Amino acid sequence: MxxxxxxxxxxxxxxxxxxxxxxxxxxxxxxxxxxxxxxxxxxxxxxxxxxxxxxxxxxxxxxxxxxxxxxxxxxxxxxxxxxxxxxxxxxxxxxxxxxxxxxxxxxxxxxxxxxxxxxxxxxxxxxxxxxxxxxxxxISPELEKMKRLSPSERTIVRLIAQGNSSKDISESLYISLRTVQKHRTNILNKLDLESNLESLSVWANNHKDIILSL
The missing domain is CATH 3.40.50.2300 (Response regulator)
Structure with missing residues (x-):
């Protein structure tokens, strides 16, 4: 028993x-x-x-x-x-x-x-x-959204979730700030998020545990 x-x-x-x-x-x-x-x-x-x-x-x-x-x-x-x-x-x-x-x-x-x-x-x-x-x-819907991202985009989302700014990401990945901004725009579209400055950062912070585990 x-x-x-x-x-x-x-x-x-x-x-x-x-x-x-x-x-x-x-x-x-x-x-x-x-x-x-x-x-x-x-x-x-x-x-x-x-x-x-x-x-x-x-x-x-x-x-x-x-x-x-x-x-x-x-x-x-x-x-x-x-x-x-x-x-x-x-x-x-x-x-x-x-x-x-x-x-x-x-x-x-x-x-x-x-x-x-x-x-x-x-x-x-x-x-x-x-x-x-x-x-x-x-949770499952957000995991499905993450699958839409390319490896490079996932890396950027991971860095955003860790609190890095676009400038920080540009320097750590050795890419231009313009390239980072282009990636952020593409990520916003793939995740169906509003196209404003803070929406991706807010989303990444809210789903930090999911993002950092992938």
Whole structure:
């Protein structure tokens, strides 16, 4: 049964941590330890190698994503569930690129955590409906747009996402400022963005995690 799995819970809000832990235990789950920050969570996961780690995203010292990244390559059996208030595309995309088994919102009923744990026990993943909606409606369309860009244009978009100006890009790529501006115009057209000075910079900043991962 899924309730025989060893679970670690990490959240920097004491009341939330206590409430979730008690709810899990009351429902028969085996919570072997808890952590109030990411560093302790990482130490416990590495030491105890639990079946499941329930992690908040925003925690002191290390956030949930950083904990998961640092666990990679350690030969752990642990499956990760992100439990968060964040519904934004930046967080959803970042979670999608990590080896996680579940992404749940804190305002969802406890039954969703149970469904997620059961899915993991059966070798599946389980993501909040909101997670899937955000990915399908906000992230996938932007990924498709990025495919329209040439390698050179992707390089320029990546540099813009990193905060570089047209002058910076011109100097780092050893091309004229006019060439950079021409590329920017072509990129605006391919991405269906408004033809103004700031629209590409705003778009690149809003989709920074997607852009820098490609």
């Amino acid at each position: 899924a309730k025989n799995l060893n679970i670690i819970v990490a959240d920097d809000h004491p009341m939330l941590l206590k409430g979730l832990t008690e709810e899990l235990i009351t429902n028969g789950y085996n919570v072997i330890s808890t952590a109030e920050n990411g560093a302790i969570a990482l130490e416990l996961i590495t030491k105890l190698n639990p079946d499941i780690a329930l992690l908040d995203i925003e925690m002191p010292l290390l956030d949930g994503f950083e904990v998961i990244k640092k666990c990679e390559g350690k030969g752990l059996k642990t499956k990760f569930i992100i439990l968060t208030t964040h519904k934004g595309s930046r967080f959803v995309y970042k979670a999608k690129t990590l080896n996680i088994s579940g992404y749940l919102l804190k305002d969802e009923p406890f039954i969703e955590i149970q469904n997620c744990i059961n899915a993991i026990k059966n070798g599946n993943t389980y993501f909040s409906t909101t997670f899937n909606t955000v990915f399908e409606t906000e």
